[in-house]
Amino acid sequence: xxxxxxxxxxxxxxxxxxxxxxxxxxxxxxxxxxxxxxxxxxxxxxxxxxxxxxxxxxxxxxxxxxxxxxxxxxxxxxxxxxxxxxxxxxxxxxxxxxxxxxxxxxxxxxxxxxxxxxxxxxxxxxxxxxxxxxxxxxxxxxxxxxxxxxxxxxxxxxxxxxxxxxxxxxxxxxxxxxxxxxxxxxxxxxxxxxxxxxxxxxxxxxxxxxxxxxxxxxxxxxxxxxxxxxxxxxxxxxxxxxxxxxxxxxxxxxxxxxxxxxxxxxxxxxxxxxxxxxxxxxxxxxxxxxxxxxxxxxxxxxxxxxxxxxxx
Amino acid sequence: xxxxxxxxxxxxxxxxxxxxxxxxxxxxxxxxxxxxxxxxxxxxxxxxxxxxxxxxxxxxxxxxxxxxxxxxxxxxxxxxxxxxxxxxxxxxxxxxxxxxxxxxxxxxxxxxxxxxxxxxxxxxxxxxxxxxxxxxxxxxxxxxxxxxxxxxxxxxxxxxxxxxxxxxxxxxxxxxxxxxxxxxxxxxxxxxxxxxxxxxxxxxxxxxxxxxxxxxxxxxxxxxxxxxxxxxxxxxxxxxxxxxxxxxxxxxxxxxxxxxxxxxxxxxxxxxxxxxxxxxxxxxxxxxxxxxxxxxxxxxxxxxxxxxxxxxxxxxxxxxxxxxxxxxxxxxxxxxxxxxxxxxxxxxxxxxxxxxxxxxxxxxxxxxxxxxxxxxxxxxxxxxxxxxxxxxxxxxxxxxxxxxxxxxxxxxxxxxxxxxxxxxxxxxxxxxxxxxxxxxxxxxxxxxxxxxxxxxxxxxxxxxxxxxxxxxxxxxxxxxxxxxxxxxxxxxxxxxxxxxxxxxxxxxxxxxxxxxxxxxxxxxxxxxxx
Numbered sequence: 001x002x003x004x005x006x007x008x009x010x011x012x013x014x015x016x017x018x019x020x021x022x023x024x025x026x027x028x029x030x031x032x033x034x035x036x037x038x039x040x041x042x043x044x045x046x047x048x049x050x051x052x053x054x055x056x057x058x059x060x061x062x063x064x065x066x067x068x069x070x071x072x073x074x075x076x077x078x079x080x081x082x083x084x085x086x087x088x089x090x091x092x093x094x095x096x097x098x099x100x101x102x103x104x105x106x107x108x109x110x111x112x113x114x115x116x117x118x119x120x121x122x123x124x125x126x127x128x129x130x131x132x133x134x135x136x137x138x139x140x141x142x143x144x145x146x147x148x149x150x151x152x153x154x155x156x157x158x159x160x161x162x163x164x165x166x167x168x169x170x171x172x173x174x175x176x177x178x179x180x181x182x183x184x185x186x187x188x189x190x191x192x193x194x195x196x197x198x199x200x201x202x203x204x205x206x207x208x209x210x211x212x213x214x215x216x217x218x219x220x221x222x223x224x225x226x227x228x229x230x231x232x233x234x235x236x237x238x239x240x241x242x243x244x245x246x247x248x249x250x251x252x253x254x255x256x257x258x259x260x261x262x263x264x265x266x267x268x269x270x271x272x273x274x275x276x277x278x279x280x281x282x283x284x285x286x287x288x289x290x291x292x293x294x295x296x297x298x299x300x301x302x303x304x305x306x307x308x309x310x311x312x
Numbered sequence: 313x314x315x316x317x318x319x320x321x322x323x324x325x326x327x328x329x330x331x332x333x334x335x336x337x338x339x340x341x342x343x344x345x346x347x348x349x350x351x352x353x354x355x356x357x358x359x360x361x362x363x364x365x366x367x368x369x370x371x372x373x374x375x376x377x378x379x380x381x382x383x384x385x386x387x388x389x390x391x392x393x394x395x396x397x398x399x400x401x402x403x404x405x406x407x408x409x410x411x412x413x414x415x416x417x418x419x420x421x422x423x424x425x426x427x428x429x430x431x432x433x434x435x436x437x438x439x440x441x442x443x444x445x446x447x448x449x450x451x452x453x454x455x456x457x458x459x460x461x462x463x464x465x466x467x468x469x470x471x472x473x474x475x476x477x478x479x480x481x482x483x484x485x486x487x488x489x490x491x492x493x494x495x496x497x498x499x500x501x502x503x504x505x506x507x508x509x510x511x512x513x514x515x516x517x518x519x520x521x522x523x524x525x526x527x528x529x530x531x532x533x534x535x536x537x538x539x540x541x542x543x544x545x546x547x548x549x550x551x552x553x554x555x556x557x558x559x560x561x562x563x564x565x566x567x568x569x570x571x572x573x574x575x576x577x578x579x580x581x582x583x584x585x586x587x588x589x590x591x592x593x594x595x596x597x598x599x600x601x602x603x604x605x606x607x608x609x610x611x612x613x614x615x616x617x618x619x620x621x622x623x624x625x626x627x628x629x630x631x632x633x634x635x636x637x638x639x640x641x642x643x644x645x646x647x648x649x650x651x652x653x654x655x656x657x658x659x660x661x662x663x664x665x666x667x668x669x670x671x672x673x674x675x676x677x678x679x680x681x682x683x684x685x686x687x688x689x690x691x692x693x694x695x696x697x698x699x700x701x702x703x704x705x706x707x708x709x710x711x712x713x714x715x716x717x718x719x720x721x722x723x724x725x726x727x728x729x730x731x732x733x734x735x736x737x738x739x740x741x742x743x744x745x746x747x748x749x750x751x752x753x754x755x756x757x758x759x760x761x762x763x764x765x766x767x768x769x770x771x772x773x774x775x776x777x778x779x780x781x782x783x784x785x786x787x788x789x790x791x792x793x794x795x796x797x798x799x800x801x802x803x804x805x806x807x808x809x810x811x812x813x814x815x816x817x818x819x820x821x822x823x824x825x826x827x828x829x830x831x832x833x834x835x836x837x838x839x840x841x842x
Contacts, residue, residue, distance in 0.1 A: 057437075156549070
């Protein structure tokens, strides 16, 4: 497994180099260049004098290829540049926002894990029962409800009516409950449906029939035979969604005033803050790749069938 | 296998708990009796007084300038009085004695000189400040006198010193060891203002303490906390839940929200600013080169409907590009009051006619179809556009609404890639001189809409003259010419006067939105709850 991991990591290096090129040149394809946008964002009139002064200050007066080489060189030395807006190091900015987003993602994953497992497994154990119909209705409802609307409804109920949880902000576990639940709702619906379908499909397999014939209990069959078999497909889908949760929580972050990566990225794009956008893309790409690798490790550890396929 | 499941669960839980511990604790969700919690839509920034990256009101909390702008008048701040030589080239400021920075150090003419010189080193980055180009030397005959020697008269000099940045004054201990605050940042936000920074968590909140060394009337509460809440509806809910005490805004609070909160028992306050929302007409656009068409649009615009329909009457109608509060600019010109019949007559005179069965006018097969661009991030501009679209349809003009990303909008404006656009003027200290300077600068976006005016060259010369003209009679004549040109050539259709709105917990007294001191006018709000 160690050899397999080393091989995967080596294969990632060209991918990251490619991403660095795409990240660097893609942001420069945005309409309105960084220097003009910077002047606009600090409310300084855009004139030839102010533009050339700012280009020099931001290092945008060099040829674009030299800018890339310079940026890459700095990245390799651990210097990801400085934000145009705050003048603070990009890594520091990313790190701070990431800590909040990671926390939100973890809490969201817990909601997804707990709720989907309970709803998905119980409805699969009793297909076409009243409970199963209720779960199917609930999942359809959760997957179609807009996040920002749900967020406001939850705020009104839990923060205004019951006065149990804060409306906005970050820092305590109470602040985490509403945004993470809001973010998790549509994913709970997806994973409940996925889990139910996969369990029902797997239950039709001959080895499950033989397991019943050997006298194993329903619980034993579920946890020792069905779930390890469906784990790789669930985890693969989970990995993709993990990325969306990390990068796509901007609406929830805005509604709940959560200072995460999503808000940071939108601000950076609006201001054409090149170092921050480039850093964000590179950082998220590395993160996705890391999560993929982690998911593969988990599949290898928990699914014997997958392990056999991969390590052969 | 069971052990592995437990291990996985334990890992997820411990990661969550450890990340939770890593993030900064937000100490409270409701305000203390001696604390005022205000909503801010964006992070307040690093509070560097020489850069433009922080929120202006937060800079006003911490720093002061030599003079301030209050209800259109320049009033003393750190300078108690000032003299201007007859030739307009020497400004002598008599500084307030005994003023201390928040760190206890004394405010002197030497530190004022150091600040101005530091800003002057980066004058290219502040091209809107005319004074930086003309200050030749700065003298400090004693600790309380500052003399600025100019190479030529500069009418905007006092205005320039009223801005929240970059000519706000930083204490000695705030300066970096090398370089300037602009290039190397500040060591600490040390100012003479009402508040001093106590704690700052980027993108979350900033806490301020009352500055014990403040020379003026101390604020009514000891602590001020600015919470970052980007969404205005969340901010209103936070106000209802008691998490914030006041929210002040000129653009995000809608009239519906404002009136609803009033009905629900919250305190409200409003004050018109000197910023005016107008429609800018591109005089170089093929369809708008004809001044008769521009006049027809002016007659076809009912700004009373916009004032009532979009702003619920909270923003009064405007009559000219500049607010009437701005000196010299109110020259008594009649405004184009809404008259759709007159608009129709003018369009027919210009040859724009209805073809049979058509909803809109056309001329030689070209439809009268205009593109209106606006900044998609500005809350009310879309609604203004919709009202204009309906009004212009009545006179046979098709208006295409093109919402744009802020940066693209500004670029299209600069490049003249529009027929009409919506914009709210800078207002405050920027009017009229900084705006005039921008209007007569080739390549500046404020210059673009005027490029098709027949008298543009002469207009530029007159605007240039305004910046250094010391004779009040001549200055008034210049403004008469400028405002008449804008009016006759219909470059701008004024809509409404931007109004600052505040919603606050009714346990507090109303904010003074017209006050120049302490930013947002909230510093003297007093509470009755204990």
